[in-house]
Amino acid sequence: MLTKIWRYSHFYLTVSSFLFLLLAAVTGAFLAFKPVQDKLQPYHIKNSENTSLAQVIDTLKNKYEEVLDLEVDKNYFVKATVFSMEADLDGQFYIHPIHGNKIADIPPKNTFFEFLTNFHRSLFLKTPGRIFVGITSFLLFLIAITGLLLAIKRQGGFLKFCSKIVNDKSIQYNHVALGRILLIPIIIIALTGTYLSMDRFSLLPENNVEVIEQKTSSQQNIAFSEFPIFKNTSLKEVQKLEFPFSSDEEDFFILNLHDKELKIHQKTGDIVQTTHYPFIQILHTLSFNLHTGNGSILWSLVLFLSSLAILYFMYSGTVIALKRLSSKTKNKHKATDANFIILIGSENGGTKRLAKTLQLALLNANQKVFLDDLNNYSNYPNAEQLIVITSTYGQGEPPNNANLFLNKLAEVKIHHPFKTHVIGLGSLSYPKFCEFAKEIHKQALLKDGMTVTSDTPLLIHNQNYEQFRNWVIDWSNSLNLNLEIPKELSAKKKKEITFKIIDKQSVTDKYDETFTLTLSVQKRKKFVPGDLLGITPPNETSERLYSIGKTAKGDMLLSIKKHSHGVCSNYLNNLKISDSLQANIQQNKEFHFPKKAKHVVFIANGTGIAPFLGMMHQQTKANVSLYWGTRTYESENLYKPYITEALHTKTLNNYEATFSKEVIEYNYVQELLERDHKNIAITLKNKGTIMLCGSINMRDDVFIQLEKICTKHQLHPFSYYKDNGQILTDCY
Numbered sequence: 206m207l208t209k210i211w212r213y214s215h216f217y218l219t220v221s222s223f224l225f226l227l228l229a230a231v232t233g234a235f236l237a238f239k240p241v242q243d244k245l246q247p248y249h250i251k252n253s254e255n256t257s258l259a260q261v262i263d264t265l266k267n268k269y270e271e272v273l274d275l276e277v278d279k280n281y282f283v284k285a286t287v288f289s290m291e292a293d294l295d296g297q298f299y300i301h302p303i304h305g306n307k308i309a310d311i312p313p314k315n316t317f318f319e320f321l322t323n324f325h326r327s328l329f330l331k332t333p334g335r336i337f338v339g340i341t342s343f344l345l346f347l348i349a350i351t352g353l354l355l356a357i358k359r360q361g362g363f364l365k366f367c368s369k370i371v372n373d374k375s376i377q378y379n380h381v382a383l384g385r386i387l388l389i390p391i392i393i394i395a396l397t398g399t400y401l402s403m404d405r406f407s408l409l410p411e412n413n414v415e416v417i418e419q420k421t422s423s424q425q426n427i428a429f430s431e432f433p434i435f436k437n438t439s440l441k442e443v444q445k446l447e448f449p450f451s452s453d454e455e456d457f458f459i460l461n462l463h464d465k466e467l468k469i470h471q472k473t474g475d476i477v478q479t480t481h482y483p484f485i486q487i488l489h490t491l492s493f494n495l496h497t498g499n500g501s502i503l504w505s506l507v508l509f510l511s512s513l514a515i516l517y518f519m520y521s522g523t524v525i526a527l528k529r530l531s532s533k534t535k536n537k538h539k540a541t542d543a544n545f546i547i548l549i550g551s552e553n554g555g556t557k558r559l560a561k562t563l564q565l566a567l568l569n570a571n572q573k574v575f576l577d578d579l580n581n582y583s584n585y586p587n588a589e590q591l592i593v594i595t596s597t598y599g600q601g602e603p604p605n606n607a608n609l610f611l612n613k614l615a616e617v618k619i620h621h622p623f624k625t626h627v628i629g630l631g632s633l634s635y636p637k638f639c640e641f642a643k644e645i646h647k648q649a650l651l652k653d654g655m656t657v658t659s660d661t662p663l664l665i666h667n668q669n670y671e672q673f674r675n676w677v678i679d680w681s682n683s684l685n686l687n688l689e690i691p692k693e694l695s696a697k698k699k700k701e702i703t704f705k706i707i708d709k710q711s712v713t714d715k716y717d718e719t720f721t722l723t724l725s726v727q728k729r730k731k732f733v734p735g736d737l738l739g740i741t742p743p744n745e746t747s748e749r750l751y752s753i754g755k756t757a758k759g760d761m762l763l764s765i766k767k768h769s770h771g772v773c774s775n776y777l778n779n780l781k782i783s784d785s786l787q788a789n790i791q792q793n794k795e796f797h798f799p800k801k802a803k804h805v806v807f808i809a810n811g812t813g814i815a816p817f818l819g820m821m822h823q824q825t826k827a828n829v830s831l832y833w834g835t836r837t838y839e840s841e842n843l844y845k846p847y848i849t850e851a852l853h854t855k856t857l858n859n860y861e862a863t864f865s866k867e868v869i870e871y872n873y874v875q876e877l878l879e880r881d882h883k884n885i886a887i888t889l890k891n892k893g894t895i896m897l898c899g900s901i902n903m904r905d906d907v908f909i910q911l912e913k914i915c916t917k918h919q920l921h922p923f924s925y926y927k928d929n930g931q932i933l934t935d936c937y
């Protein structure tokens with residue numbers, strides 16, 4: 206519920222301030238260069254900020270006939286106002302603080318920055334504009350805070366806020382990851398902007414000024430340059446020094462420091478009055494400097510990046526919001542009339558898109574279907590089929606529109622039984638893959654009236670539409686519905702390219718047939734081992750994905766197990782040398798060889814070895830071990846040439862194989878890992894990477910073994926290395 210409030214607040218606050226925020230961020234980005242421009246003036250004398258005030262006064266008094274005042278700006282450039290008979294040494298100009306010479310005239314204000322500053326402050330609308338800008342600043346503060354709360358929720362709690370964000374390549378990832386870096390500067394910009402506006406409109410409480418009168422202690426006249434206060438004050442502490450108007454004792458030096466103003470007796474050097482600035486004034490200066498970057502190039506750079514980030518957040522936020530809005534639910538039939546009920550758990554709309562495809566297909570087949578959020582679960586008197594489709598978030602938690610479902614499920618009695626199917630959408634990058642769907646499936650099995658037909662829910666990684674579509678086809682066929690469901694979810698057709706088969710090797714043992722295809726890529730299209738090749742066999746609609754390997758010559762290598770009824774594997778097996786093949790290359794950056802790691806361990810079973818065969822040739826720097834599980838000695842022959850060559854060229858340092866159908870000591874890779882626990886522990890400890898490719902079962906067994914190794918060697922918990930990006934998987 207709270208998340209919903211934050212999300213809506215975040216959304217509506219941004220919408221309401223959109224235009225002003227846009228203008229403020231664009232102008233703010235340009236204005237961030239003002240401190241740089243200021244600092245690039247030639248008046249800056251390095252280290253002069255430590256020069257004592259006494260030294261400067263002495264120099265000026267000797268050099269000019271009369272000195273009126275002295276000012277030190279944020280960049281420690283020193284301005285003096287003097288009287289002189291020489292025309293060009295009269296008035297206010299920049300001086301060298303050590304020898305007092307004039308270095309430059311005060312330049313006229315930069316019209317570009319003047320213009321931008323006015324626009325940024327008031328949009329040229331005078332007082333109403335200033336009010337709008339002030340309110341926008343405050344709204345930006347609220348947007349940043351609600352964004353922070355949402356990011357904390359997304360990460361699974363306050364303590365996990367700084368832990369690694371799983372990069373699912375979504376725009377939401379960029380939104381959160383960038384937000385986490387620049388949130389603090391943005392909050393500072395928003396708060397200081399609000400403060401300056403409030404100050405401008407006198408909305409801040411009045412603070413009493415503290416004035417302390419001091420009695421003069423000495424009667425002795427001393428030279429200015431000997432005044433203790435001048436000797437002990439360096440230029441960097443000074444804002445302004447006004448010289449006495451006349452030699453009359455009633456006229457004093459007025460020295461403005463950063464936190465107080467001092468009245469100094471012009472003969473004795475005694476401080477006769479100290480006025481401490483009110484806190485509000487100090488805060489004003491601080492706010493001004495923080496908001497404008499005044500005096501600091503580094504901070505102005507941060508302000509520039511933050512302004513750009515605000516623009517990016519507005520763009521990415523709009524895309525995220527549009528995605529959510531476009532997946533709003535519309536129903537033609539009522540819940541009480543429908544025979545098909547689709548209930549969804551979705552946070553970002555991906556699940557909804559799949560569910561809506563099914564809803565549309567059922568409507569086109571003249572079926573009464575009702576689609577709703579899992580949280581709205583109730584009684585469905587005419588329901589025959591219930592399809593639950595849900596994603597999982599956080600640490601295996603429900604998405605927002607499904608957090609009440611399990612309680613409702615327990616409460617609502619079912620009067621008319623119906624068949625129930627559970628589909629989970631998740632990502633294998635998370636330790637608790639589709640956990641919420643699994644929980645629903647478990648509860649549904651126990652619920653009277655919900656006839657659950659399969660032992661396990663359908664679990665889908667990365668919103669794989671193909672898998673979902675295949676399920677819909679099987680399900681609708683079993684009901685004799687023959688639904689028409691589109692071949693592709695998005696209208697965008699992936700770009701296919703032509704490959705030529707240049708080699709084929711196969712091995713058959715008594716269990717199965719496995720073969721490799723070497724493909725030459727026309728037009729030398731770029732690919733990296735670990736990318737995926739999407740192949741749709743002729744007269745077929747569904748695409749199959751194969752992990753891509755690479756030969757030493759740079760050709761593409763595929764490793765395929767032939768399934769007796771497998772359409773795609775049979776199609777590929779029937780291809781002959783010189784035949785061509787149409788397919789598309791899909792980048793899979795999460796499974797590329799880690800360029801920086803010094804230790805890498807490859808773990809694979811079956812044809813999962815393919816990407817590693819390519820990766821071995823691509824590297825020379827890391828110490829690489831390959832653990833591979835297969836069935837028989839014969840099956841190893843297919844890959845032997847690649848492995849032998851890599852061992853010879855030392856791009857592979859260690860190779861261990863297990864054979865599950867042979868009578869030997871080690872049958873499965875996880876057993877070899879147990880034996881070689883030290884190698885694994887060293888890899889994890891030295892920030893190395895462990896890459897897994899093969900079956901989900903192998904992955905689960907290997908994970909259990911890796912957990913044990915972490916405990917045995919007193920390393921961090923296994924989840925730490927996963928979160929750290931040291932464990933990469935491509936399992937199916």
Ligand SMILES: Cc1cc2nc3c(=O)[nH]c(=O)nc-3n(C[C@H](O)[C@H](O)[C@H](O)COP(=O)(O)O)c2cc1C
Nearest residue numbers: 551552553554555556596597601631632635638639
């Ligand atoms: C912050 C975050 C946490 C996630 N946590 C999990 C998780 O614990 N288990 C899982 O299987 N998937 C997890 N996922 C992946 C989503 O469930 C998956 O991307 C899903 O398709 C999103 O569907 P939706 O767009 O309908 O919300 C997470 C995604 C994000 C962004």
